[in-house]
Amino acid sequence: AWGLNELKPISKQGHSSNLFGNIQGATIVDALDTLYIMEMKEEFKEAKEWVEKNLDFNVNAEISVFEVNIRFVGGLLSAYYLSGDEVFRKKAVELGEKLLPAFNTPTGIPWALLNIKSGIGRNWPWASGGSSILAEFGTLHLEFVHLSHLSGNPVFAEKVMNIRKVLNRLDKPEGLYPNYLNPSSGQWGQHHVSIGGLGDSFYEYLLKAWLMSDKTDEDGKKMYYDAVQAIEAHLIRKSGGGLTYIAEWKGGLLEHKMGHLTCFAGGMFALGADGAPNDKTGHHIELGAEIARTCHESYDRTRMKLGPEAFRFDGGVEAIATRQNEKYYILRPEVIETYMYMWRLTHDPKYRQWGWEAVEALEKHCRVDGGYSGIRDVYNNHESHDDVQQSFFLSETLKYLYLLFSEDDLLPFEHWVFNTEAHPLPILHKDDGNKEENQK
């Protein structure tokens, strides 16, 4: 599968997902920084040579703006900041320029899908009345600020600052941000709110935008802590058995379900604890710890000790998937990501123990001849493999595990923030335009 997007580790072929159109090389680009951090020098060199010779954005491809941004732009930016190799900076900026036509909408809220040859955009046909998705247009900020920083062209930062402006003008139901926003009318679509799929990394990027700005982005800070307050009031609940979970909100009604994707929020709450207003630092750490515990329970209550895609707190169950189509595990990182943040911020050894349980389960159930595969039902006695190794397994799951068992001075939080695909980006220090300092 070398040079293709993803790997089918059982059939040992390439796997192509329509998220990347016919841009190729998702796994190579997503894994560059992981190779670098793990000191896999030969492999990094080979991957760099592939990028130099073959990574091509002059293709007729309809791509997901969000996926290409977090995996390709994010991957290239991190590879540049870690290695200093110019090719990665050039390719990141070239790709960023290709994404700019996505913002040609009446409000400047970008389309979800873009043909990078014609510059024509559109939205997912299933998204509420032609809406753009909160977690998609809200997860461009970190990369686009860095694109402006590295290219000297302010246009990238202007595009994402405009998204902020549009959001700030809108009324928020109960202080919450719906998952759908129409890019033509500038109005919300359906009032569905989620800290998992469709919403998740929007909240993550508010906090990280503030951290990445060396805590100068006061707007990002306020939006983040206000949002957390509304989330606590309306979405966070405790089960009868004492497990804290984050429910989904549909027009005021709660669905007592939590996605694997939502488990990243434990790490986010802990990362944001330090800046929490009104002496709430301890409370935010505690919230992170409770989410980590709940997500660990979702793993521990399966036969394979790997968590399902979504688990419920209703109908007499707690932290268990009840629907067949929610029982799969596709090598996602969010639970391990939260263990890594909790470990770094508390040094409670249980997070390393929980991480090690996940390592053992991955080796036992997901390891196959040609790599690692997702599992169709984590409650079953026997593995039914989906034969896909998602590119985020190398960029996120393995990187966060590696960091969980490394010293804190490997990519220290004082200098780096991780984009939502675990690509580290340096904090832009206010007193220092000097890139070398930022690269520490």
Ligand code: DMJ
């Ligand atoms: C990744 O692409 C990113 O972590 C994204 O934020 C959510 N989905 C996958 C991993 O589950």
